[in-house]
Amino acid sequence: MYKLADGVRVEPLGGNWAAFSPLSGETQLLNTEASAVLELLADGAMGEAQIAQNLARESGNDPAEVGEALRHVWGQLLAAGLIEPSTLPEHNAG
Numbered sequence: 886m887y888k889l890a891d892g893v894r895v896e897p898l899g900g901n902w903a904a905f906s907p908l909s910g911e912t913q914l915l916n917t918e919a920s921a922v923l924e925l926l927a928d929g930a931m932g933e934a935q936i937a938q939n940l941a942r943e944s945g946n947d948p949a950e951v952g953e954a955l956r957h958v959w960g961q962l963l964a965a966g967l968i969e970p971s972t973l974p975e976h977n978a979g
Contacts, residue, residue, distance in 0.1 A: 887933075887959070888971035889926040908966030919958050923967060930971035933959065 892907035895915070902920035905912045915923070918940075925936050937952035944951070962968040 906966035
């Protein structure tokens with residue numbers, strides 16, 4: 886389960902998104918999938934499966950396909966200091 890790191894800011898930038906992490910002091914350029922994950926985590930801590938299900942419901946896609954498309958996102962967001970592991974109860978976004 887993950888949560889949004891404290892102080893993360895996300896802004897649209899052309900067809901992508903720019904996200905600033907106070908943990909790293911850096912700004913990262915994100916694609917739509919990664920920014921959608923951050924948007925959901927802004928509401929509270931969630932696990933990978935719950936995020937995939939929420940995004941699948943919003944997009945009309947299969948949750949397994951969405952989960953596969955997000956597989957590369959987790960490590961990138963963690964390394965960038967944009968998300969953190971969480972032991973908080975999952976937020977029920979839906």
